[in-house]
Amino acid sequence: MKTTKQLKIIKHILLLLIITLSITVNGQTIIGKWETFDDKTNEKKAIIEIYNKDNIYYAKIVETFIGPKNATCQYCKGTKKDKPIIGLIIIQNTKKNGNEFDGGTILDPESGVIYKCYLKLIDSDKLKVRGFIGFSIFGRTQYWLRKK
Secondary structure: OOOHHHHHHHHHHHHHHHHHHHHHHHOOOOOEEEEEEOOOOOOEEEEEEEEEEOOEEEEEEEEEOOOOOOOEOOOOOHHHOOOEOOOOEEEEEEEEEOOEEEEEEEEEOOOOEEEEEEEEEEEOOEEEEEEEOOOOOOEEEEEEEEOO
């Protein structure tokens, strides 16, 4: 039978482990390269690089695995119309807000549609990416995996 002192030590160790895990996940960064996958076929689609400039997060396509390598964004509007897919900035103006990154937009280069978005690090190697119109419940979620 464990003594009261032993139980207190075990409780403190468990609390310390929980805090450490929380800090580890919450302290991780979304900056880096991420692999994206097709929602239907689960085939790898692209490598996206997320970066930070002046505390605002952006993401651009750095490699694509579908279509020709010199493809352009034919459905995009404005300054992105007919720009190369490689190098195309698809996430803009996203800011860190607690454990999430929101307030920005995400471009679907296949349709040219721009959605509001938020990002949330699920663990150090998995990123939840949600694009939506209006309210977050009207949208689509993808999970990107950190490129190793």
